[in-house]
Amino acid sequence: xxxxxxxxxxxxxxxxxxxxxxxSLEAGEALYTLNAELLADLRPxxxxxxxxxxxxxxDLNSVQSVVDRIVEEKGAGPRLLSLNPQGVExxxxxxxxxxxxxxxxxxARAEVVKLRxxxxxxxxxxxxxxxxxxxGFMEWPDPIFVAGHWTVQMIERAGGRHPLNETxxxxxxxxxxxxxxxxxxxxxxxxxxxxxxxxxKPEALIVCPCGLTLDEAARETERLSLEDWWETLPAVRNGxxxxxxxxxxxxxxxxxxxxxxxxxxxxLQDKPG
Numbered sequence: 171x172x173x174x175x176x177x178x179x180x181x182x183x184x185x186x187x188x189x190x191x192x193x194s195l196e197a198g199e200a201l202y203t204l205n206a207e208l209l210a211d212l213r214p215x216x217x218x219x220x221x222x223x224x225x226x227x228x229d230l231n232s233v234q235s236v237v238d239r240i241v242e243e244k245g246a247g248p249r250l251l252s253l254n255p256q257g258v259e260x261x262x263x264x265x266x267x268x269x270x271x272x273x274x275x276x277x278a279r280a281e282v283v284k285l286r287x288x289x290x291x292x293x294x295x296x297x298x299x300x301x302x303x304x305x306g307f308m309e310w311p312d313p314i315f316v317a318g319h320w321t322v323q324m325i326e327r328a329g330g331r332h333p334l335n336e337t338x339x340x341x342x343x344x345x346x347x348x349x350x351x352x353x354x355x356x357x358x359x360x361x362x363x364x365x366x367x368x369x370x371k372p373e374a375l376i377v378c379p380c381g382l383t384l385d386e387a388a389r390e391t392e393r394l395s396l397e398d399w400w401e402t403l404p405a406v407r408n409g410x411x412x413x414x415x416x417x418x419x420x421x422x423x424x425x426x427x428x429x430x431x432x433x434x435x436x437x438l439q440d441k442p443g
Contacts, residue, residue, distance in 0.1 A: 306372030322356035
């Protein structure tokens with residue numbers, strides 16, 4: 171295994187994971203390890219990494235330092251392609267970048283066309299003039315972190331509202347027409363206290379913890395259900411709570427975001443299948 175995380179999901183649940191992560195960050199310790207010897211032995215031509223989030227995956231600096239060491243020892247090293255997508259369009263553009271980097275540019279362009287067509291078809295079921303439900307999206311349950319980046323875009327384009335971390339129009343992009351128009355981007359995931367989360371009165375709630383399995387997400391939802399504020403949420407009272415496997419759906423910036431968007435449109439718009 172090339173990379174491994176130093177923290178793991180423990181009996182203490184999400185709160186304990188958060189404490190471990192914060193302790194490591196405060197001490198200046200990396201959250202992930204990289205097997206430099208194995209990487210050198212594999213002799214890759216290209217390394218694809220990311221510099222969007224050092225908590226979710228190994229950080230760019232760690233990868234770069236290993237590549238620099240390989241170059242120093244062997245006189246040459248692999249190319250390094252780092253991705254930092256902020257929105258859905260960036261994710262599609264990154265597919266093109268990867269395709270070009272591996273000599274499969276034409277195939278990548280064809281796949282992106284298919285993905286865009288699916289996005290457009292799904293969005294045809296959304297009334298852009300309907301205010302839509304307030305969506306509470308938990309990227310982490312304890313403490314609560316709400317959605318950021320492309321996930322907020324997807325919520326708004328699927329007909330929902332995400333007031334705790336809204337998209338804003340990118341200057342000069344012609345995005346002032348509305349939530350589903352032009353280039354609108356949201357910032358990273360935001361930590362909010364439970365009282366603030368409750369105050370927006372989410373009508374639909376998605377529990378989608380980053381890095382946890384579906385079973386672990388379900389256990390975290392059970393923990394949340396024991397909190398006094400849980401039953402005050404309109405989404406809970408009305409049975410509009412979805413527990414989602416983040417790794418398979420929203421958390422990873424790749425083609426499966428289109429699967430997630432199709433599901434999200436169907437769920438928010440009450441259109442099965």
